[in-house]
Amino acid sequence: MLEKIISQGLKATGRRMTRTRKAVLSLLERTHEPLSASEIFAQLQEDQVAIDLVTVYRTVNVLKDLGLVAQLDLHHEGQSRYELKEGRxxxxxxxxxxxxxxxxxxxxxxxxxxxxxxxxxxxxxxxxxxxxxxxxxxxx
Amino acid sequence: MLEKIISQGLKATGRRMTRTRKAVLSLLERTHEPLSASEIFAQLQEDQVAIDLVTVYRTVNVLKDLGLVAQLDLHHEGQSRYELKEGRxxxxxxxxxxxxxxxxxxxxxxxxxxxxxxxxxxxxxxxxxxxxxxxxxxxx
DNA sequence: CCTTTATTGCAAGTCTCTTGCAAGTAACAT
DNA sequence: ATGTTACTTGCAAGAGACTTGCAATAAAGG
The missing domain is CATH 3.30.1490.190 (Ferric-uptake regulator, C-terminal dimerisarion domain)
Known part of the structure; x- marks a missing residue:
């Protein structure tokens, strides 16, 4: 399962697996289009997950640092999108x-x-x- | 000369050739790297050309509308760059x-x-x- | 259960780019 | 040349994406 793999990556860099990181991961895992930070934020709100937009930004950056998420800059969109790299x-x-x-x-x-x-x-x-x-x- | 070609494009769309548009064009013409709006602004300041950053943005957008300038979004740069398409x-x-x-x-x-x-x-x-x-x- | 320290949320800040509006000026007619 | 019209400009303010400072919260290990 993805969460276990990622827990190890977090631990190896002195980081922790948290409620909000799990929520972002699980959303990215079940979504089949790259998502922007504000889309992640909006979707988690809808899913009744309490999370701040700032935390979304920090989370995707951590996942990017770990090499688990790709950051995409689509053509003149003016915002980045994120998708899991794991297994793709x-x-x-x-x-x-x-x-x-x-x-x-x-x-x-x-x-x-x-x-x-x-x-x-x-x-x-x-x-x-x-x-x-x-x-x-x-x-x- | 480029300025004449562009004058015609401007006129054809109900626009005018102005001091500031000439300055931006001439800078793009003699520069061999794509420039960001703030770089255009800074270089023109150095050249003693009075121009506002807002006007730089409006100018590159006009030139883009006319199809004379390409807008580039380089990899995670967080800003656009502009270069003349004319003859290239x-x-x-x-x-x-x-x-x-x-x-x-x-x-x-x-x-x-x-x-x-x-x-x-x-x-x-x-x-x-x-x-x-x-x-x-x-x-x- | 306690301690340590990473993480979060909130407020505020930065940066790029856009918009509203009054003043300036290019283009054309007289 | 001078005047008229309407496009352009500069300034101030605003919008949107993303970041940072800091006190409060909560993982993780003992």
């Missing part, structure tokens, strides 16, 4: 410009590009962002 | 995580991907963001 492989997203629906793209065309970029720019390539926008089937 | 072909960037230096990548591996994504997701694919981070030659 590297992927990207497409977001509907009309309704905001986000769908996973289970592909990444960039592995072979890294070497080319490193040769051309002399950079050491680290991370990358690749996000698409478009119109989903319902909004076309 | 579609490209992406890599940014140094240490010093912030931004270099153009004159490539885009995504044309052939669009069809695949549309088939798989039933979305109509519009725009995309692709930005890399890494370590530049000086910061390795």
């Amino acid at each position: 492989k590297h992927h990207h997203h497409i977001r509907c410009q009309v309704c905001g629906k986000i769908v996973d793209l289970l592909l990444c065309p960039l592995k072979k590009l890294t070497k080319l970029i490193e040769e051309r720019t002399k950079f050491v390539v680290g991370d990358h962002t690749l996000e698409f926008t478009g119109f989903c089937p319902q909004c076309q | 072909k579609h490209h992406h960037h890599i940014r140094c995580q240490v010093c912030g230096k931004i270099v153009d990548l004159l490539l885009c591996p995504l044309k052939k991907l669009t069809k695949l994504i549309e088939e798989r997701t039933k979305f109509v694919v519009g725009d995309h963001t692709l930005e890399f981070t890494g370590f530049c030659p000086q910061c390795q």
Whole structure:
């Protein structure tokens, strides 16, 4: 179970598993779209979980530090979104410009590009962002 | 000259060429990295051009509306950057995580991907963001 | 159950970007 | 040139995402 794995990561870095961290984790675990901090906050309110928005921000940052959550900056959205990495492989997203629906793209065309970029720019390539926008089937 | 082309675009949309728009354009024209609003503001201050930060934001938005400037959201930067599109072909960037230096990548591996994504997701694919981070030659 | 110390909530602050409005000025007609 | 119109600007204020300081709370281990 995810909670156990994460408890260990927390303990290993001198942190604790708490009621609010469990709530955020369980929400991320059962949600299949990346969520923003305010969406996490709103959903937990609805679920009658007492939590402050500040704590949501602190929690996702802790989970990010542990490498358990990915922070996404979608195309001109002006806010970050978070999704669990646990058990999922590297992927990207497409977001509907009309309704905001986000769908996973289970592909990444960039592995072979890294070497080319490193040769051309002399950079050491680290991370990358690749996000698409478009119109989903319902909004076309 | 760029200013003339842009004057026409402005006029065609009921807008005017002004002292401040000329200043922003000329700065973007002679700068070879994408600039943020506050960088544009700071550089113009240094150049003794009287301009308000609000006007910088409004100006880049006008230029974006006209399709003359691209707005970039680099990886977790928390601010947008702007660069002239005029005369340049579609490209992406890599940014140094240490010093912030931004270099153009004159490539885009995504044309052939669009069809695949549309088939798989039933979305109509519009725009995309692709930005890399890494370590530049000086910061390795 | 107690102690230690991480975590939380609240208030306030920071940063990017936007909006309202009166004053300034570009563009065009007279 | 001068005047008129309406687009632009600057200033003040506001909105939204995210962070920080601090006292109160609550995990975790003894």
